[in-house]
Amino acid sequence: MEEMIVAEGLHKRFGDTRALRGLDLRVPAGTVCGVLGPNGAGKTTAVRILATLSDPDSGHARIAGHDVVREADRVRGLIGLAGQYAAVDEKLTGRDNLRMFGRLHHLSRAAARRRADELLERFGLAAAADRLVSGYSGGMRRRLDLIASLIVRPRVLFLDEPTTGLDPRSRGEIWDAVRALAGDGTTVLLTTQYLEEADRLADDIAVVDHGRVIATGAPDALKATIGDRLDVVLEDPALGDRAAAVLSALAGAAAEAEEDRLSVAVRGGRVRLADVVRELDRAGVAAADVALRRPTLDEVFLRLTDETPKEAAR
Amino acid sequence: MTALSPAPLATPATRLRWAVADGLTLVGRELGRIRREPGQLIAALIFPAFMVLLFGYVFGSAIKVPGGGNYREYLMPGLFTMVTFTSVMAVTLNVATDAANGVMDRFRSMPMARSAVPFGQTGADALLGVLNMVIMAGAGLVVGWRPHHGVVATLQAFLLLAALRYALSWVGCYLGLVVKNERTADQLIPLVFPVTMISNAYVPTDGMPAWMRVVADWNPVSAATAACRDLFGNPGVPAADASWPLAHPVAAVLLWTVVLLAVFVPLSIRTYGRRGR
Numbered sequence: 001m002e003e004m005i006v007a008e009g010l011h012k013r014f015g016d017t018r019a020l021r022g023l024d025l026r027v028p029a030g031t032v033c034g035v036l037g038p039n040g041a042g043k044t045t046a047v048r049i050l051a052t053l054s055d056p057d058s059g060h061a062r063i064a065g066h067d068v069v070r071e072a073d074r075v076r077g078l079i080g081l082a083g084q085y086a087a088v089d090e091k092l093t094g095r096d097n098l099r100m101f102g103r104l105h106h107l108s109r110a111a112a113r114r115r116a117d118e119l120l121e122r123f124g125l126a127a128a129a130d131r132l133v134s135g136y137s138g139g140m141r142r143r144l145d146l147i148a149s150l151i152v153r154p155r156v157l158f159l160d161e162p163t164t165g166l167d168p169r170s171r172g173e174i175w176d177a178v179r180a181l182a183g184d185g186t187t188v189l190l191t192t193q194y195l196e197e198a199d200r201l202a203d204d205i206a207v208v209d210h211g212r213v214i215a216t217g218a219p220d221a222l223k224a225t226i227g228d229r230l231d232v233v234l235e236d237p238a239l240g241d242r243a244a245a246v247l248s249a250l251a252g253a254a255a256e257a258e259e260d261r262l263s264v265a266v267r268g269g270r271v272r273l274a275d276v277v278r279e280l281d282r283a284g285v286a287a288a289d290v291a292l293r294r295p296t297l298d299e300v301f302l303r304l305t306d307e308t309p310k311e312a313a314r
Numbered sequence: 315m316t317a318l319s320p321a322p323l324a325t326p327a328t329r330l331r332w333a334v335a336d337g338l339t340l341v342g343r344e345l346g347r348i349r350r351e352p353g354q355l356i357a358a359l360i361f362p363a364f365m366v367l368l369f370g371y372v373f374g375s376a377i378k379v380p381g382g383g384n385y386r387e388y389l390m391p392g393l394f395t396m397v398t399f400t401s402v403m404a405v406t407l408n409v410a411t412d413a414a415n416g417v418m419d420r421f422r423s424m425p426m427a428r429s430a431v432p433f434g435q436t437g438a439d440a441l442l443g444v445l446n447m448v449i450m451a452g453a454g455l456v457v458g459w460r461p462h463h464g465v466v467a468t469l470q471a472f473l474l475l476a477a478l479r480y481a482l483s484w485v486g487c488y489l490g491l492v493v494k495n496e497r498t499a500d501q502l503i504p505l506v507f508p509v510t511m512i513s514n515a516y517v518p519t520d521g522m523p524a525w526m527r528v529v530a531d532w533n534p535v536s537a538a539t540a541a542c543r544d545l546f547g548n549p550g551v552p553a554a555d556a557s558w559p560l561a562h563p564v565a566a567v568l569l570w571t572v573v574l575l576a577v578f579v580p581l582s583i584r585t586y587g588r589r590g591r
Contacts, residue, residue: 051423055589076425087416091347100346103339104426106332132350148420 004029004156004187005050009059012045012211019045020056021211027204032178032188034202036195036297038305042211043191047160050189051081063156080149083160086141087148090134094125094144097133098151105152112151119147123177139170146177157181159190163197175201195297205297209305222300229299230271232262232280233289243285250279266292333427340434341441344408348442355442358404362397362446363453369393370457373516380518383549390450390459391471391542391550392515395535397446398479399510402486403503405439409490410499418586428587432579435490436483443479447472462547471545474567478538481574488578491585514560515539518550531557537566 005027012020020042027033037043048054050061052072060067066074081087088097095116102112120126123143133141142162149157159178163171178201182188192198198205199219207215207222215222230251234243237260247255247264250271255264273292280287348355366389374385412418412431421431461468493499512526513519513535519527530536541563543551552560559566 053419053422053589073425076423079423081420081423083416083419085416087420089343089347089417090415091351092343093350096343096346096350100339100343101420101424103342104336104421104424104430106335 002029003027004064005033005061005189007046007050007059007061010046010049010056010061011058012042012049012054012056019211020049020059022059023208023211024213025206027187027189029187030182030185031203032182032190032201034198034205035189035191035208036193036198036205036301037191037208038193041208043208044160045211046208047081047083047158047189047191051079051158052076053081077152078155080152080154080157081160082142082146082149082158082162084162084164086133086145088133088141088144091132093130093132094136094140095120095129097144098148101148102151107151115151119150123147124173137170139166139173142166142170142174143177146174150181153184154186156187156189159188161191161193163192163194171197195301199297207301207304215304219297223295223297226295226300226303227265227267228292229295230264230266230276231289231291231293232276232287234260234262235286235288236260239285242283243280243287246279246283246285247276250276260288329427333430333433336426336430337433337437340430341437343434344438345441358442359446359449362393362450365393365396366390366450366453366457369516377517379549380520381549384458386454386457387459387548388543388550389516390454391546391548392513392539393454394447394450394471394475394542395513395515395538396510397450398443398475398538399482399506399535401439401443401479401483402489403499403506404442405435405483405486406490406493406502407496407499408439409435409487410493411496413491413494414496422586422589429583432484432487432491432582432586435487436480439483439486440476440480443476443483447475459548461545463545467545467547470564471542474541474545474564475538477571478534478567481571481578484578484582485574488582488585491582509533510535513539514550514552528557531560534559534567534570536560537563537570539563541567 003026005025007023007025010020010023023042023046025033025035025046035043035046045054049056050063050068052068052075055069062068063075064078066078068075089100092100098116098119099112102115103109107115120129123146125140125143125147128136128140133144136144146159146162162178163174166174175197178188178190190198190201202219204216205219205222206213215225230247232243232247234240240257240260240262243262244255244257247262251264251266252270253265255262271292273290276290277287369389370386374389377385379385379388418431461471489502490499493502513530513533515535519530519536522530537559540552540560543549544563554561
């Protein structure tokens with residue numbers, strides 16, 4: 001498959017801070033890549049380099065085969081960028097903003113007007129189109145910012161934490177918009193701190209920590225790397241030790257106890273619920289609830305970022 | 315979705331045309347902002363007219379013009395100059411706001427000419443400057459100020475001020491690109507006052523301490539004020555043995571204009587185009 005975004009060994013430092021420490025990334029055309037990482041992991045720096053706003057100290061990056069440093073103009077014609085700060089003019093109306101960006105993309109006056117109307121309609125901003133952006137809600141601003149990056153349909157769309165600070169409903173609206181774009185074949189690179197967001201939108205996830213990609217894969221594949229979890233709620237917390245011994249023996253891993261709850265990691269397919277219930281019963285432990293569940297991406301994330309050597313932070 | 319494909323790479327001629335078109339689009343943007351929020355414009359225009367009344371009648375009641383004459387006739391060239399210098403801060407604020415809220419990053423990520431944004435910002439200020447001058451001149455005429463040397467000299471004075479203002483707006487553009495945040499830009503605004511005050515704009519420099527008088531004489535505000543007094547035929551024209559910028563005020567203002575443009579146009583465009591953060 002054609003690779004739309006390629007980053008190889010990107011390094012970037014700001015004074016004493018090493019924002020990127022050899023970041024590698026490959027995003028196939030037409031997919032949504034979720035770049036997941038905590039604050040300060042280097043997500044925004046990576047996006048700024050890929051979007052030609054910043055030069056890497058070393059390493060290379062290409063968009064659709066064009067180098068982001070040497071062929072920056074070419075790249076700028078292929079990309080759209082929307083971010084955590086709504087990059088629109090607050091002192092203009094929504095419609096004026098879109099027309100201006102249309103003109104700056106060298107559409108004719110008529111085409112810029114048509115395109116603005118079309119996008120406002122499609123993304124539910126038509127009613128607010130003639131109000132000043134300074135009076136928009138956070139969600140509306142972010143949506144306007146997103147559509148401002150779609151005036152000329154980009155081959156690659158960068159979304160830098162597009163829903164940070166939004167309420168759940170506005171977040172849902174941005175998600176719908178991103179899904180619609182991905183459906184049109186746009187390659188999307190989305191950075192986020194929200195695991196749920198990456199889980200719902202991304203075909204592939206790159207987990208970034210301390211300026212490096214520490215894991216990649218489809219959301220399900222990443223979850224599978226740490227296995228399922230077996231959760232047991234006891235009727236009598238006093239029997240916790242006995243129950244923990246049973247669970248540890250079954251799962252082959254140490255069970256963690258918290259009040260009347262026990263939890264243990266299990267490798268895929270190794271434990272059956274019926275066995276758990278039977279073994280607990282045999283040990284004389286009554287369980288109020290027994291459940292086998294997939295880990296959340298949060299758990300995967302915490303596990304992965306926890307494993308990154310601490311001294312790497314320096 | 316309409317299949318609008320990205321624009322192909324262009325020839326140098328097309329790129330130049332686009333650069334001009336982009337600059338004009340951004341000038342249009344400023345005008346659009348004014349249309350949506352006329353209150354700000356009105357405030358910006360009324361302020362200078364208010365200054366005419368305030369300075370003209372408060373200071374005018376106490377200050378004696380060297381060589382005699384009406385203080386308000388003496389004052390108007392100074393106020394024209396002061397308003398010209400405020401463009402530095404106006405442009406600084408606009409550019410810093412764009413840099414702070416991310417609009418500038420969007421411009422940078424688009425296939426636009428690197429020079430379009432600085433040219434757009436300074437071009438819009440130039441239009442505002444023309445409007446400012448018209449209002450000021452109107453207020454001046456009301457309080458008794460008159461140009462005495464005919465249409466040509468009067469136009470020359472206003473053209474000189476317009477050129478200086480345009481050069482100063484590039485200083486503002488550069489400052490805005492450097493401070494990159496509205497709050498810092500806001501705090502810089504009061505600095506324009508000492509720059510305009512330590513000059514011959516409102517009072518004769520004769521009475522100032524010697525060191526301050528040197529600063530005032532070489533202040534471009536003084537040269538611009540002296541040039542206007544000269545061309546309008548208003549009182550307070552410096553004696554021929556004054557320091558060079560005051561003895562040759564028109565040449566001094568033109569020199570300032572050329573030097574500021576030569577330094578700050580390339581500096582601004584380079585700073586805008588620099589990719590670092």
